[in-house]
Amino acid sequence: MKTKFKALGLMFFFLILLSTPLLAQEAELTEEKAELYKWSIIVGGAIITLAAAAGAFCQAKAISAGCEGISRNPGGAPTIRFILIFGLVLIETLVIYALLITIMIIMVQWGKYL
Numbered sequence: 001m002k003t004k005f006k007a008l009g010l011m012f013f014f015l016i017l018l019s020t021p022l023l024a025q026e027a028e029l030t031e032e033k034a035e036l037y038k039w040s041i042i043v044g045g046a047i048i049t050l051a052a053a054a055g056a057f058c059q060a061k062a063i064s065a066g067c068e069g070i071s072r073n074p075g076g077a078p079t080i081r082f083i084l085i086f087g088l089v090l091i092e093t094l095v096i097y098a099l100l101i102t103i104m105i106i107m108v109q110w111g112k113y114l
Contacts, residue, residue: 044106051098058091 066084070077 040105040108044102047098047105048102051095055091055095059088062087062091
């Protein structure tokens, strides 16, 4: 019984903790701010969509080429595998950079600059 109350208390604590940014928002929203918010969400969504699609395509192409290279030359498998994994890490890093840029575009406080 004690563990249920402990879990429930932790859930309410984190719920209150996560809802504090909602309580700190400004009440007024002008037409210019609403338009800027709308475009920032559209641009942020477009950036992450294109980056994820391009990253997935490049990763599929790299894995395909790596498997083909290993099947043609099994003796070079360790070297090909290392280069393949290193390339996949770099591709995924680019997608993570796009995610960070998207978060910066969407989460910047546009109201301070209007």
